[in-house]
Amino acid sequence: MYSETTIVTPEASQQPLLEGQLVINVGPQHPATHGVLHLVITLEGETIIKIEPHLGYIHRSIEKMSESLTYRQFIYVTSRMDYLSAHINNLACAMCVEKGMQLEVPERAQVIRIIMSELTRIASHELWIGAMAMDLGAFTPFFYTFRERETINDIMEQTCGARLTMNYMVPGGVMYDLHPEFVARVKSFVAQFKSKVSELEDLVTDNIIFRNRTVGVGVLSKEDAISYGCTGPVARASGVDGDIRKRFPYSGYEKLEFEQCIDTAGDSFARYIVRIREMYQSIHIIEQLIDAIPEGDFQAKTKAVIKLPKGEFYTRVETARGELGVYIVSEGATTPYRIKYRSPGFSNLSALNHMAKGSKIGDLMATMGTLDLVIPDIDR
Amino acid sequence: MFLKEYISDVYQGVRSLLKGMKKTGYYFVHPSEIITQQYPDNREQLHLPERFRGEVVMTHDENNEHACTGCTACELACPNGTIKIITKFDVSPEGKKKKAIDTFIYHLELCTMCNLCIEACPTDAIKMAQTFEHSVFNRNLLTKKLNLPNSKIREGVE
Numbered sequence: 001m002y003s004e005t006t007i008v009t010p011e012a013s014q015q016p017l018l019e020g021q022l023v024i025n026v027g028p029q030h031p032a033t034h035g036v037l038h039l040v041i042t043l044e045g046e047t048i049i050k051i052e053p054h055l056g057y058i059h060r061s062i063e064k065m066s067e068s069l070t071y072r073q074f075i076y077v078t079s080r081m082d083y084l085s086a087h088i089n090n091l092a093c094a095m096c097v098e099k100g101m102q103l104e105v106p107e108r109a110q111v112i113r114i115i116m117s118e119l120t121r122i123a124s125h126e127l128w129i130g131a132m133a134m135d136l137g138a139f140t141p142f143f144y145t146f147r148e149r150e151t152i153n154d155i156m157e158q159t160c161g162a163r164l165t166m167n168y169m170v171p172g173g174v175m176y177d178l179h180p181e182f183v184a185r186v187k188s189f190v191a192q193f194k195s196k197v198s199e200l201e202d203l204v205t206d207n208i209i210f211r212n213r214t215v216g217v218g219v220l221s222k223e224d225a226i227s228y229g230c231t232g233p234v235a236r237a238s239g240v241d242g243d244i245r246k247r248f249p250y251s252g253y254e255k256l257e258f259e260q261c262i263d264t265a266g267d268s269f270a271r272y273i274v275r276i277r278e279m280y281q282s283i284h285i286i287e288q289l290i291d292a293i294p295e296g297d298f299q300a301k302t303k304a305v306i307k308l309p310k311g312e313f314y315t316r317v318e319t320a321r322g323e324l325g326v327y328i329v330s331e332g333a334t335t336p337y338r339i340k341y342r343s344p345g346f347s348n349l350s351a352l353n354h355m356a357k358g359s360k361i362g363d364l365m366a367t368m369g370t371l372d373l374v375i376p377d378i379d380r
Numbered sequence: 381m382f383l384k385e386y387i388s389d390v391y392q393g394v395r396s397l398l399k400g401m402k403k404t405g406y407y408f409v410h411p412s413e414i415i416t417q418q419y420p421d422n423r424e425q426l427h428l429p430e431r432f433r434g435e436v437v438m439t440h441d442e443n444n445e446h447a448c449t450g451c452t453a454c455e456l457a458c459p460n461g462t463i464k465i466i467t468k469f470d471v472s473p474e475g476k477k478k479k480a481i482d483t484f485i486y487h488l489e490l491c492t493m494c495n496l497c498i499e500a501c502p503t504d505a506i507k508m509a510q511t512f513e514h515s516v517f518n519r520n521l522l523t524k525k526l527n528l529p530n531s532k533i534r535e536g537v538e
Contacts, residue, residue, distance in 0.1 A: 073459035076494040140400065147415055161431040161508070167494045175495065176431070202399045208392040304500075 035375025071306040079165035082377035084124040085319040090169035100308035109173035118282040124320035173299030214268035218367030229347035232322025238266035244318035271370040345377040433493040438526040445534040448505035450481040454497035484526040
C-alpha cells in the first residue's frame, strides 16, 4: 500500500556515490523551475535514483513579518506567497480575521469574493498550461493562454487597481465596489473563453507529442497522495476527493452547483485534464453568479483598529494549487502573536522524489511541471 | 503489429502537426484577432483605468491648497514605512496655534501600492496616480516630497 518513505538526514545526503552514479544540479537558476528552486538529483545513467529539493533561495520570512503587522496590514503580504492566486490567499487571511471578530460579511461581498476567486483560478490554470507546454518544448500554447489571462488581468486592473498583487480583500468585505463595466466584461470573457478553449484542446490535449510525454509519467497513487499531504489538482488527479470548496464550504460555495473534478490515473496527463476540467467548472460558477449579484453593502462596518480576542483561529481555502490554511494565535493585541501558513506547494513538492524515482531524467520536467510549483509559495 | 503501431504513430504525428498549422494559418489570415501591442510605441493610446495604483500623489487645487491635516493616519496604516509626515504649528493672526504639515515624505522605492494609506485618509488628501514608468538613474529621486512648496491647507478641512 504505502511506499517506503526515506528520511533525508545530513549524513544520508553525504553518503559517497556508488560506482556509475552522478549528481547533477537543476537550478537555482533554471528556466524550467519557474523560480529559484534547487534540485540535487542523483542519477545512474539516465535513471533518477534520488531527488533532494534545496529550499531557501527566496525566503522572505513572511510569517515572522506578519507578526509585526496589524490585522489590516498583513493581508497584502500574502499576495507575495502564491502570486498567481493572490486573491484567494488574501481571502483566506480576511476570513481568518473575520472568524476571530465574529463578523458577518454582507452577501454582496461574498458573491464578489467568489467571482474574483474563480477568475483568479482560471488565470492561474491558463498560465500553468502555457508554462507547462513550454517546459515540454511547445512554445505556441503559451501565447494562446496568455491572451485569455490578459483579459482577466484587465478586468482585475479595472476593478481592483492592480494586475497581479490585487489586495482587494479587507476584513469585512472588499475594498471597493465593483466597477460599472465589470459584469459586461466578465460576460464577454466567458464568451471568449468558451469559443477559444477549443484551441487548447487542438494544440495541447490532442497533440501526440504532449500525450507521449505525459501519459503514464510521474504516477502518484491515491494512498501516496494522502500520505504526502498532497492537495488540489495533484491529489484530485490521484482520486482523492479533497476539494475544500466541497468538503468545508466557505464564503457561500455551499449554495453553488459545481462538480469536483476527479481522475484516477494519477499521472501527469490526469493532472492536466483535471485542471482543464476545473476551468470549465469555474466558468460554470461564474455564470451562476454574474447575473445575480445581490445589492447591498460591499463591506461590513469595522473599527479602524482591529483587535482579535485571545485564542486560536484557523481557516482554509482552496487555491489554484490546493489547500491554503491560515492559523492565527492571538493574545488580544492589535498584531497577531503567531501566524502559520499551510501552503499547498510545499506538500506537493515533497512528493516529487517519490514520483520521479526510477524514471528517466527527461520525464522529470513533465512530472515537476504538472505539480504546478510556485516557488515563493513553497519558501514563503 | 510493430509496423502497424509505427504507421499509426506517424499518422497521428502528422495529424497533430497539421492541426497546429491550421491554427497558425487561421491567425495569419485574421490579423484583426491578434491582440499584441507594441509597448513603447503605443504610449499615446495607452489608457490605464482610473483605479490603477501607480504611485501616491497629493491633490492640490488651483490656489495651491491641499486637504492634508497632518493626522498621520496614512503613516500608521502603511505596512512598509513608506510615508513620513513632519508637522509644524501654524500661528494664526489671532495667536491660535494650529497643527499643519511641513513635509510629506513619500518613499516610492519602499511602496508596494497596497492602497491602505488611501483607505485610511479621512480627508481624501492623497490618491493614487496612474503613472507606471518609475525608473530613474539616481535612487534618491525616488524619495519624494508630496506637498508643493508654499502650499497650505484648504479652508474648512478639519
